[in-house]
Amino acid sequence: MARRYFTLALLTEGRSDQWFLCPVIDRQVAALACEGAVGFDYSGVVTGECFTVAPRDSVVREVRELLRYFDIVLIHHDHNERGKAEAVREALAAYAARIVPLVPVRETEAWMLTDLEALREATPMQDTAWQVPHDVERVADPKAILNDALGRRRDAERDFDRLGQTVCLESLAKVSAYRPWVCDLRAAMEQQRFL
Template structure:
């Protein structure tokens, strides 16, 4: 019999949810398949009712609501709100929350992580991968990842930009993402939390 593992996510907006939701699910599944002490049934990532651009109290309340159904919760913020995830975690500690809450914070913006792996882009007709950085870790050095994302994505169709976030979340190579220091840091914290919960 497998042990359930339900991840939760609070992100800054819908496109971040579309990319990070599948990535969180896939990464937890990969970790538990590789190092799991038991058979683990990772559920699809539960998305919280509040975006993390809201106030600290509202975000903390949303985490507490997610914690009712989730075993581990990720709180995403981009660089300009980097300290908010830590403030939320401190506030949750005051509320006595025992479940792990892990900050998921790119150095700049989530869009940079969509640019790390040329593989999924290569499968999209009309995408221009010449604009991608040479090494995955270099995506965090891009001054404006959104501009690069706009240059890479195909111009010859009418798909909304949000479709690319979901597609890349489902298809980006996790080993490539792990070459990005901020992502690797999140994976390391997640592994530690899973060990504490007895999954690894």
């Protein structure tokens, strides 16, 4: 039997989220693929054209269009837009099983703080004497801590891709809001018989 091709799209709040989440998602899909007996081909997540901070109707239209071409669509929001992903799923109820919310407790930047070694690799010239918070999702301002870790460079977002490529998935799995989207992604992939 021929292997199937798995396609995945992502809508995020902004580009800096994409730079971190795209490599993390690709690595997580590869990890899930190792769990399955079916096997599939996958060439990486594709980002949509609009950001999820756009008006809800625009996001619904974008997701509807993406569902024509992709098996699953991930919708990223930070805490202040938490209900929008569920509203999109409700608006597209017939496809809700193929729409997976990806929502941190506060901000995606908190997830970037989970692995001290990955932070050291992303900032080899920085003094990393500071400590990674025990519960990164309780940090009131993860962007400020991340900026300190990255040396407050003007374009620190460039390091987000490197963090996404190197952050330990096991460390991310300990983060409370990370686990649900992985479980939802696994369930959506199982429903479509990719796992």
